[in-house]
Amino acid sequence: MECKTFDIAGPVEIIPRKLGDERGYFTELFREDRFAPLAGPIRFVQENQSLSARVGTIRGLHFQTHPMGQGKLVRCAAGAILDVAVDIRHDSPTFGQWIAVELTAEKCNQLWVPVGFAHGFCTLRPDTIVTYRVTNYYSPAHDKGMAWNDPAVGIVWPDMADAETLSGKDRVQPLLADLPHYFSVKD
Numbered sequence: 725m726e727c728k729t730f731d732i733a734g735p736v737e738i739i740p741r742k743l744g745d746e747r748g749y750f751t752e753l754f755r756e757d758r759f760a761p762l763a764g765p766i767r768f769v770q771e772n773q774s775l776s777a778r779v780g781t782i783r784g785l786h787f788q789t790h791p792m793g794q795g796k797l798v799r800c801a802a803g804a805i806l807d808v809a810v811d812i813r814h815d816s817p818t819f820g821q822w823i824a825v826e827l828t829a830e831k832c833n834q835l836w837v838p839v840g841f842a843h844g845f846c847t848l849r850p851d852t853i854v855t856y857r858v859t860n861y862y863s864p865a866h867d868k869g870m871a872w873n874d875p876a877v878g879i880v881w882p883d884m885a886d887a888e889t890l891s892g893k894d895r896v897q898p899l900l901a902d903l904p905h906y907f908s909v910k911d
């Protein structure tokens with residue numbers, strides 16, 4: 725298992741080693757002993773799954789505010805996504821910067837999105853299933869978002885990204901500049 729960090733401190737990509745044989749493969753998806761030195765001690769309390777039928781489906785960008793902040797460990801159970809995390813900690817040296825990782829079902833790679841980051845993805849294949857474990861329970865009162873296409877952030881989405889697929893709430897999410905200071909690096 726390889727754990728990759730980024731120029732933006734916080735997110736981690738986990739790339740597991742797949743052990744193939746005549747039956748298929750075996751892989752360790754998660755090991756706390758490898759992950760905790762990079763991400764700190766975490767405890768997952770909820771696991772989510774979504775199916776997106778259409779290629780180019782965009783979900784996000786989402787986050788939960790304190791005290792219900794959610795770290796998310798995201799992977800594709802079927803298909804592929806471009807998974808994106810944006811640093812929205814107002815006092816971070818990388819505030820407003822983003823990282824993107826292609827997650828695929830074959831590679832079994834995962835992205836850790838810490839509290840203080842907005843998260844979203846675009847599906848790269850039809851019938852893509854995304855599963856993610858989170859460190860806090862869903863709380864509609866703390867569930868917030870920001871615009872997926874904020875020009876000040878400038879996420880480079882795949883050409884197939886299709887704004888027609890956005891949910892009602894994601895069509896009207898605010899710009900980063902209009903968000904309150906929800907998160908700090910000192911949290």
Ligand SMILES: Cc1cn([C@H]2C[C@H](O)[C@@H](COP(=O)(O)OP(=O)(O)O[C@H]3O[C@@H](C)C(=O)[C@@H](O)[C@H]3O)O2)c(=O)[nH]c1=O
Nearest residue numbers: 772774783784785786787796843844845861862863891
């Ligand atoms: C996130 C969530 C939603 N729901 C409900 C609310 C709603 O009726 C329905 C669909 O919710 P949404 O439209 O928010 O689903 P979706 O747009 O897929 O939201 C997800 O997007 C990705 C990018 C994330 O990062 C996730 O944390 C989550 O916010 O499911 C739950 O019951 N529990 C949950 O944990």
